[in-house]
Amino acid sequence: MNLFNTFSVTTIDQNIADLFNNNFGLGGDWSWGNLILCIIAIILTVALTGCIGYEREKKGRTAGLRTHIIVGVGSCIIMIISIYGFPQFGATRDVARLAAGIVTGVGFLGAGTIIHNNGGIKGLTTASTIWLAMAIGMACGSMNFLLAIAAGIVVLMVLVFFRKFEVRITRSSAFVIVSYKSDAPVMKDILGIATRLDCDVEIVSTEIVNKNGEELLDVSFKLINKNNLPIDTELFKKELFATSKVINIETPNMH
Numbered sequence: 001m002n003l004f005n006t007f008s009v010t011t012i013d014q015n016i017a018d019l020f021n022n023n024f025g026l027g028g029d030w031s032w033g034n035l036i037l038c039i040i041a042i043i044l045t046v047a048l049t050g051c052i053g054y055e056r057e058k059k060g061r062t063a064g065l066r067t068h069i070i071v072g073v074g075s076c077i078i079m080i081i082s083i084y085g086f087p088q089f090g091a092t093r094d095v096a097r098l099a100a101g102i103v104t105g106v107g108f109l110g111a112g113t114i115i116h117n118n119g120g121i122k123g124l125t126t127a128s129t130i131w132l133a134m135a136i137g138m139a140c141g142s143m144n145f146l147l148a149i150a151a152g153i154v155v156l157m158v159l160v161f162f163r164k165f166e167v168r169i170t171r172s173s174a175f176v177i178v179s180y181k182s183d184a185p186v187m188k189d190i191l192g193i194a195t196r197l198d199c200d201v202e203i204v205s206t207e208i209v210n211k212n213g214e215e216l217l218d219v220s221f222k223l224i225n226k227n228n229l230p231i232d233t234e235l236f237k238k239e240l241f242a243t244s245k246v247i248n249i250e251t252p253n254m255h
Helices: 012-024 032-058 065-084 096-111 124-141 145-160 162-170 187-196 233-243
Strands: 115-117 120-122 173-181 199-211 214-225 246-250
Touching: 012 032, 032 065, 032 124, 032 145, 065 096, 065 124, 096 124, 124 145, 145 162, 173 233, 187 199, 187 214, 187 233, 233 246
Parallel strands: none
Antiparallel strands: 115 120, 173 214, 173 246, 199 214
16 A cells, blocks of 8 residues: 555645645745745744854854854755755655755864864854754754744853853863973973962973974963862963963963
């Protein structure tokens, strides 16, 4: 027995499109309901991904409002093409082919926002939001509007409200990059100051670099407070500058 001959299977987008056609008397030779549905999908994608991109823009990230909207709308359009762009000769649609390409392509785009800095990594959150903008666009393009809206709300909550919890969790550790001449005994001073501040030092990496024609040694490490208390990075930098021949000290935000 052929299952498709027994049951009438219609997709959610077609049900919504038929609702537009039946209630607004659009009908005719054109599937106006499907066109309206596609327009709604694009507008919703712009609204949801725009909110995420705006949050990233306010934080001064490399990928902001326009990037997230473009990624989301592009993913939405590709999903719409995957559904409506090819003639249907069977009972089911094969929308997975283009969808798989979207996931791979945007994955490479997100990787471009990640910056490796002497053992530290910056931009992972922005790369994740780009990838999620793609997912929201795909959800809208496949007419799963409630799923897209729910995902957008959850992501905004994570970006805005969970950041406060993240700061509390990570306040007892700090990432530090110290640049100094390779012949200067700086590590002894770093360990001594860390001990006075009741911190442990976890070495991440060391690298010989050339800055302005001068050979320097960059040491990247994490300061971890033994009592899980906030670390005064400014005091650490002040004491290290006063006691050592360091050239530069950075405490980058790696989120």
